Amino acid sequence: MALLEVENLQTHFRTPDGVNRAVDGLSFSVEAGETVAIVGESGCGKSVTSMSILRLIPEPPGKIAGSIRFNGRDLLKLSDREMRAVRGNEISMIFQEPMTSLNPVLTVGRQIGETLRLHQGMSASQAEARAVEMLKLVGIPEPQRRVKEYPHQLSGGMRQRVMIAIALACNPKLLIADEPTTALDVTIQAQILDLMRDLKRTVGAAIVIITHDLGVVAEVAERVIVMYAGRKVEEAAVDKLFGAPRHPYTQGLLGSMPKLGSSLTGEETRLQEIPGLVPSLKKKIEGCVFASRCPHTTDLCRKVAPALEEKAPGHIAACHYAIKEAVAA
Amino acid sequence: MFAYVVRRVLATIPVMAIVALFVFSLLYIAPGDPAAVIAGDQATPEDVERIRQSLGLDRPYLVRFGSWVFDIMRGDLGVSIFTNLPVVTMIKQRIEPTLSLMIVTLCLAVSIAVPMGVVAAWKVGTWIDRAVMGFAVLGFSVPVFVVGYLLAYIFALELDWLPVQGYTSFSQGFVPWIENLILPAVALGSVYIALIARITRATMLEVLQQDYIRTARAKGAGQTSILFLHALKNAAVPIVTVIGIGIALLIGGAVVTESVFAIPGLGRLTVDAILRRDYPVIQGVVLLFSFVYVLVNLAIDLLYTLFDPRIRY
Numbered sequence A: 001m002a003l004l005e006v007e008n009l010q011t012h013f014r015t016p017d018g019v020n021r022a023v024d025g026l027s028f029s030v031e032a033g034e035t036v037a038i039v040g041e042s043g044c045g046k047s048v049t050s051m052s053i054l055r056l057i058p059e060p061p062g063k064i065a066g067s068i069r070f071n072g073r074d075l076l077k078l079s080d081r082e083m084r085a086v087r088g089n090e091i092s093m094i095f096q097e098p099m100t101s102l103n104p105v106l107t108v109g110r111q112i113g114e115t116l117r118l119h120q121g122m123s124a125s126q127a128e129a130r131a132v133e134m135l136k137l138v139g140i141p142e143p144q145r146r147v148k149e150y151p152h153q154l155s156g157g158m159r160q161r162v163m164i165a166i167a168l169a170c171n172p173k174l175l176i177a178d179e180p181t182t183a184l185d186v187t188i189q190a191q192i193l194d195l196m197r198d199l200k201r202t203v204g205a206a207i208v209i210i211t212h213d214l215g216v217v218a219e220v221a222e223r224v225i226v227m228y229a230g231r232k233v234e235e236a237a238v239d240k241l242f243g244a245p246r247h248p249y250t251q252g253l254l255g256s257m258p259k260l261g262s263s264l265t266g267e268e269t270r271l272q273e274i275p276g277l278v279p280s281l282k283k284k285i286e287g288c289v290f291a292s293r294c295p296h297t298t299d300l301c302r303k304v305a306p307a308l309e310e311k312a313p314g315h316i317a318a319c320h321y322a323i324k325e326a327v328a329a
Numbered sequence B: 001m002f003a004y005v006v007r008r009v010l011a012t013i014p015v016m017a018i019v020a021l022f023v024f025s026l027l028y029i030a031p032g033d034p035a036a037v038i039a040g041d042q043a044t045p046e047d048v049e050r051i052r053q054s055l056g057l058d059r060p061y062l063v064r065f066g067s068w069v070f071d072i073m074r075g076d077l078g079v080s081i082f083t084n085l086p087v088v089t090m091i092k093q094r095i096e097p098t099l100s101l102m103i104v105t106l107c108l109a110v111s112i113a114v115p116m117g118v119v120a121a122w123k124v125g126t127w128i129d130r131a132v133m134g135f136a137v138l139g140f141s142v143p144v145f146v147v148g149y150l151l152a153y154i155f156a157l158e159l160d161w162l163p164v165q166g167y168t169s170f171s172q173g174f175v176p177w178i179e180n181l182i183l184p185a186v187a188l189g190s191v192y193i194a195l196i197a198r199i200t201r202a203t204m205l206e207v208l209q210q211d212y213i214r215t216a217r218a219k220g221a222g223q224t225s226i227l228f229l230h231a232l233k234n235a236a237v238p239i240v241t242v243i244g245i246g247i248a249l250l251i252g253g254a255v256v257t258e259s260v261f262a263i264p265g266l267g268r269l270t271v272d273a274i275l276r277r278d279y280p281v282i283q284g285v286v287l288l289f290s291f292v293y294v295l296v297n298l299a300i301d302l303l304y305t306l307f308d309p310r311i312r313y
Helices: A046-053 A080-086 A108-120 A124-137 A156-168 A186-203 A214-220 A238-243 A248-255 A299-303 A322-328 B002-029 B034-039 B045-055 B061-073 B087-122 B127-141 B144-158 B174-207 B211-218 B223-245 B247-260 B266-275 B279-307
Strands: A004-015 A018-030 A035-039 A062-070 A091-094 A174-178 A206-211 A223-228 A231-237 A309-312 A315-317
Touching: A004 A046, A018 A035, A018 A046, A018 A231, A035 A046, A035 A214, A046 A062, A046 A174, A046 A206, A091 A156, A108 A124, A108 A156, A124 A156, A156 A186, A186 A214, A206 A214, A214 A238, A223 A238, A223 A248, A231 A238, A231 A248, B002 B061, B002 B279, B034 B045, B087 B127, B087 B174, B087 B223, B087 B247, B087 B266, B087 B279, B127 B174, B144 B174, B144 B247, B174 B223, B174 B247, B211 B223, B223 B247, B223 B279, B247 B266, B247 B279, B266 B279
Parallel strands: A035 A206, A035 A223, A091 A174, A174 A206
Antiparallel strands: A004 A018, A004 A062, A223 A231, A231 A315, A309 A315
């Protein structure tokens, strides 16, 4: 049994002009201690997926259906109270915006200590002592002093370290990181990724990392799930996905990645782009979701939605022509 | 921090000076000659002139202001033209009921309005939210004396739960004291409650959209902790500001409320003094109210640092 098993997840939002199917029939699983990346363009449903796992989607207007089994328990069937005991304790989350994700009027120590007091019944002084340890663990110098400071006294990188400290304080089994490095400087990004990798080894938590940055994926993930228009279109081990992407969308994503030094080698390479936009999620899509932007679209694609099939051992993709494409590429 | 406090305290001095100048000028600009009032109907112009001299009204404006300020510094607000008692003594006799009324109203209003606003923001769009907002509109639009008479009619005359009017000193026990204050406090507080509830709701709605509220949820914090710790502390600055500014409503409303409920406080004293053109008393009371207002807002400025660590001037 996997640690997290998401099955046929459907997160829909009721809006004045129709239902927005932000996530539509997504299934995936995460093993204990594994790092899985979910990638895709803005608006493909990555963040909604992560928020759905912790049930942080406001209902209404949102509605989550399907099943999310964590350690065998279906999170969607838990009461609010039981769900609160899971959040920040067994599953915790770090967010994209370190500048705004910390409460500006509470000290760093108080914010780290909050989960410890909530979930482990620690006293205020025990929680503060542990907060100092956590700050040391995430590499913040002078933790004794920092623990009494407020977020505005810390830099962006430090704040993200504090977020990580909060997330790991209760030794969660699963850490969901939603674009954890997007808002940071490149040098700080590398530091935070290193930190996450180190801590994963010490704490042993599984990580689901949500990102649009394929560099980050290559850096930390073992397995990759590519999402498009609220669905999974491809899933494979990281080396297989980068080495032989099967789905035209994944190929497009990889092609649109700038390569370091490409202008120096003399090759006149233009960055590839994927033409068009993500289709509206308010209409039921006939056929393949990527058909309107795919360079290889045929009549079959427009009429019949391709199923997720195993195209190679451990490598699944939803494309009628995936095998052929791999050979051609 | 200490430097900030000192600077804020010093900054109130020019404010108070300007307030004093206004209070002083206002009544001398106002029509009606106090000397003529004192002298009565049968007085000759010579009598009026003599009284004017004895009151010092014939001296130049700035000289009069100077000596008035000098007297205030020594704690002397002058002598009532009507009763011949020192104004300070008259204020001391009347201050307890007014102070009691204001403190009870303030506590009542804050303890009702803030939770009301918080719940309205939490349940935004539901009937609870609409009920709170409806009440707020009502509180704004119905005058104090209407609310006062209505409350007195229902709870004192019809139901006989509380006294109709009057005031019992705190020294005679808490229960009779508070019994006499509940209806006036509700009447006086209705506008104030409406104001605080509205600003609390508006500020909370904004704060609840913030990323750190999502973080708090992701940590497993309960609804009460999210509303009253994570959100309310962030919303505190605008709310506390409105509470401070609203003190002006209480001062103005106290004059009416004391008349409706026959409370022998400063409000009644002011009304009586105005009707008699008792200038020193009017000046004394208005000056006192103004200084209280300035000091309350100073206290609130200092409170900001307690709620928001980013404010450190």
